[in-house]
Structures are given as structure tokens and as C-alpha cells.
Amino acid sequence: MRKLMLLLLMFASLMLSACSLLEKANSSLEYVNQATEHINNLSDFAEQAPRMIQDASLNSEAKQELENRLNSLKKDIEHFNLTKAPSVAKDIHQQLVEKNKLLLQEINQVVDNGHLSLDKIQNSQLLNTINDVTSLINRINSLGL
Template sequence: MKKFMLLLIVLVSASMLGACSWFQEADQSLKYADQAKEHIQTLSDFAEQAPQMIQDAATDPETKKQLENRLNELKKDIEQFNLINAPTIAKDIHAQLVEKNKILLQEINQAVDNGHLALDRLQNSPILATISDITGLINRIENLGL
């Protein structure tokens, strides 16, 4: 009887540890999905506002400075997001986001030289198209929360 009780305790403990691990992985996946959606929303917000800001920046130095600041903030956000340690279930999607983010960083770096915006380079850059590619991954990220 003692052996049976000991075996039962071991089995229950093992199953509880497995369940805790599953819940922990699910929690990490949800947190990652929230971080990724927030990152994509930041990019999306910029993409919505950028065309008007670019147009206004051609004649308004203050708008140009604001646009320059937004791009520099965007760079920092992208770099921080790329450092996130994604949970196992999100490794593939995170790798894709990081790859696209690196392309976006290169494009921003071409438009912002030594912290100063080169408006003509920004106007001719594919930044908005790259952001559109990134926002296309939102459905896969939302499915991580299921």
C-alpha cells in the first residue's frame, strides 16, 4: 500500500509539473504575442502618419525635426524588439519579424544620416512597403494567443 501511495504521489507531482510548464509556456506565448502586436501597431501608426509628415517636412522645419525624432525612436523600438527572447512556439515568427526589422533598420539608416533626416532619401525609400510586409504577419501573431 505504501508503494502504491508513493507511486501515486510521484505521478500526481509529475503531472502537476508538466501542467505548470504548459501554463508557463502559454503565458510566455501570450506575453510575446502582446509585445509583437504592440511593436507592429507602433510601426503601423508610423506608416499611417508618415506620408503627411514627409509632405509637411518639406516646408516645415519643425515637422522635419519631429519626423527625424520619430525615426530615431522607431530605430530604438526595433532594436529592443529584436532582442526579445521569444517562446518556443513563436521562434519562427520572431525570426521572420527580426529579419524584416533588420531590413527596416537599414532603410531607416539610409534616410537618417548621423541622426539627421535626409528627406529626399526618405521620400524614395521603401520604408512604408517594408512596414506593410511586417504588419502582414499580425494574423500569425494573433494565433499565438489561442
């Protein structure tokens, strides 16, 4: 009877540790998906931005659309920075947060008092910083393996 109880206890212990591993894997996969979506949003903006900036210099509706897009991007960045990363992704998440903080500073510099300054955005490092962030995608994707 003791052997049976010991065996059941060992089995239960193994099951709990397996559940813990599964939970960590799910957490990592969820983070990879969130980070990938975040980077894809930044990448999409970086691809569209040169055209949007050019259009914004020609008409006020396009300028308002670009301003709205930057404000939306700012909210997305702030939201992502609050994401809790699994332990396996702590380092990469910290790098993303640091780059995101630079992006926020750059967005704040080009959107002055709630209004987009075309001169400032054309001379900013915003797109270069976004490209720096997107370069982290391979490291993030390797977390999901």
C-alpha cells in the same frame, strides 16, 4: 504505503508538467502581446508618415519631429529584435527580425549622420517594408490562441 507514495509521485509529476504547460502558454501570450504592440507601432508610423513627410518639407519643426520619430522607431526595433521568442514563435520571430533589419537599414539610409534627408525618405521603401511587417499580424495573433 508504496501505492500511496507512487500515487503521490505521479500526481506531483502531473502537476509539474501542468505548470510547465501553463508557463509556456504565458510565455507565448506575452510574446504575442509584445509582437502585436511592435507591429501596431510600425503601423501607426506608416499611417502618419506621409503627412509627416509632407509637413516636414514645409517646416523645420515638423522635420525634427519626424527625425525624432524615426530615431524612436529605430530604438524600438532594436529592442524588439532582442526579445526572446518562445519555441512556438521562433519562425515568425525570425521573419520579424529579418524584416526589422531591413527597416533599420532603410532608416539609417534616410537619417544621414543624424539628420533626416527628405529626398531619401520620399524615395525609400520604408513604408513598403513596414507594410510587409504588418502583414505578419495574423500569424502572430494565431500564436495566442
